[in-house]
Amino acid sequence: xxxxxxxxxxxxxxxxxxxxxxxxxxxxxxxxxxxTPEKIDAYAEVAKSWGKLNSVNxxxxxxxxxxxxxxxxxxxxxxxxxxxxxxxPIIGQFRNRLLGGFVTLVILAITITSYIGxxxxxxxxxxxxxxxxxxxxxxxxxxxxxxxxxxDGWGNRTVELISGSAYFDIVTNKDKPFRVLVNGITTTVLxxxxxxxxxxxxxxxxxxxxxxxVENGNNDLVILQDNEVVAIGQxxxxxxxxxxxxxxxxxxxxxxxxxxxxxFEAVVARLQNYYAYPIQFVNPSTREKLVSGTFxxxxxxxxxxxxxxxxxxxxxxxxxxxxxxx
Amino acid sequence: xxxxxQKQAFYHLINASPMTTATTSLDRTELIxxxxxxxxxxxxxxxxxxxxxxxxxxxxHDALLKILELNQQQIRNIENPEGFLYTVVKNLSIxxxxxxxxxxxxxxxxxxxxxxxxxEPDKLLHSRQDMQILKQALSELPQKCRQAFVLHxxxxxxxxxxxxxxxxxxxxxxxxxxxxxxxCLVKLRGQVH
Numbered sequence: 001x002x003x004x005x006x007x008x009x010x011x012x013x014x015x016x017x018x019x020x021x022x023x024x025x026x027x028x029x030x031x032x033x034x035x036t037p038e039k040i041d042a043y044a045e046v047a048k049s050w051g052k053l054n055s056v057n058x059x060x061x062x063x064x065x066x067x068x069x070x071x072x073x074x075x076x077x078x079x080x081x082x083x084x085x086x087x088x089p090i091i092g093q094f095r096n097r098l099l100g101g102f103v104t105l106v107i108l109a110i111t112i113t114s115y116i117g118x119x120x121x122x123x124x125x126x127x128x129x130x131x132x133x134x135x136x137x138x139x140x141x142x143x144x145x146x147x148x149x150x151x152d153g154w155g156n157r158t159v160e161l162i163s164g165s166a167y168f169d170i171v172t173n174k175d176k177p178f179r180v181l182v183n184g185i186t187t188t189v190l191x192x193x194x195x196x197x198x199x200x201x202x203x204x205x206x207x208x209x210x211x212x213x214v215e216n217g218n219n220d221l222v223i224l225q226d227n228e229v230v231a232i233g234q235x236x237x238x239x240x241x242x243x244x245x246x247x248x249x250x251x252x253x254x255x256x257x258x259x260x261x262x263x264f265e266a267v268v269a270r271l272q273n274y275y276a277y278p279i280q281f282v283n284p285s286t287r288e289k290l291v292s293g294t295f296x297x298x299x300x301x302x303x304x305x306x307x308x309x310x311x312x313x314x315x316x317x318x319x320x321x322x323x324x325x326x
Numbered sequence: 327x328x329x330x331x332q333k334q335a336f337y338h339l340i341n342a343s344p345m346t347t348a349t350t351s352l353d354r355t356e357l358i359x360x361x362x363x364x365x366x367x368x369x370x371x372x373x374x375x376x377x378x379x380x381x382x383x384x385x386x387h388d389a390l391l392k393i394l395e396l397n398q399q400q401i402r403n404i405e406n407p408e409g410f411l412y413t414v415v416k417n418l419s420i421x422x423x424x425x426x427x428x429x430x431x432x433x434x435x436x437x438x439x440x441x442x443x444x445x446e447p448d449k450l451l452h453s454r455q456d457m458q459i460l461k462q463a464l465s466e467l468p469q470k471c472r473q474a475f476v477l478h479x480x481x482x483x484x485x486x487x488x489x490x491x492x493x494x495x496x497x498x499x500x501x502x503x504x505x506x507x508x509x510c511l512v513k514l515r516g517q518v519h
Contacts, residue, residue: 012504018387020485027386031362037355044394049511053479055457056464135495
């Protein structure tokens, strides 16, 4: 959830989401969030004040009709008459042309910007899952320590995944395809649920439902459908796998990540997104050990302790917070 | 009829709590933690009464709201938290079925505050004071913000429908509703009962 929200705003947002069913946010998600007395108090207060509104007669709350809906381009168009009304006795037609050209450029710039959309940066801090929606209510969830830039204009929906993992639940719009850009890979969809993970140059795209097209910089192209995954390495080769348990790849949304015989180095790279201090290997051979297990609730030292018990690999946590794996 | 069902719900809630003279160290956070832990089992038990998944979620949320309305003393009186939680949900399920059978609009009671069911004079007074504060708070809101909130809260329009009606984005409507609601909350908080 966004860090700039107060706990009360978060509580209110979750209250509406459970009540209004605008997305797939469920009572289970809410219960998982209600894990501190402060959150519980905030939620109780939000719910109580909502209930108290039953005592108000809505007819007594005046709501005069709204003025007509404003066109987003209207301010730009309004500029033109006022600029044109500047007196022009001396420079005459030249000034008029200059101003006309300037206004045209401004209108063009505004139109292009409106079409593409202004870039908006979103990020999830370490230890948090951040969720937001586009104007059409397409839902995006960012895993801990993940970052995206969003361009959401009237003719374009593009998200650039800078780092980490993101889950997308996209509203269908044939006139406005949705694209995810990640390290030279373009994923294009119409309406679907899918997950994109970036760890350095390793990219993993998993489709839960729908159909997406993945294209690399060499114009190689694969189409992914339900329960299909494409793994992309440094050379940007597209390696498609079918009948995958994609839900497991998206478990981070519920606060857990499952590793199944994954190289320890890759596991640590993923854990690093949940831990603010460096995690380092001393012994290079340890990096290649295969690790299985489920990482839960941001508890990196706890997970490493369990791995240590199973594999015998020793680790230590320095007073600075950094972790050294032997 | 609505008020009768409110009272029944209140009765069920109180009677779901095995009152004893001894109190426990149970607090609200712990009760919520237990609720979270047994939620899958509780959900399974509700399926005996309700089949629709959304209705089940609504009912579990109503149960959560009722639990959040318990005061500390009522929570300390709960000897068997799991049993208590199952009973709250079960009674709500039964009420829900009765309500469906009697074809009563759920909007009247789904989120009704238990306190509003009381007829105690001081609470009625507080309720009237709250109403005045809320009316005042709503009148202080900017026009679009108030309109979005009134359509959603009082006309029961989903946020999406409000967005379409007002020709605004869903994000804007969400922000307006949150702003209006939190404004009311702050005004209510300023009131000392």
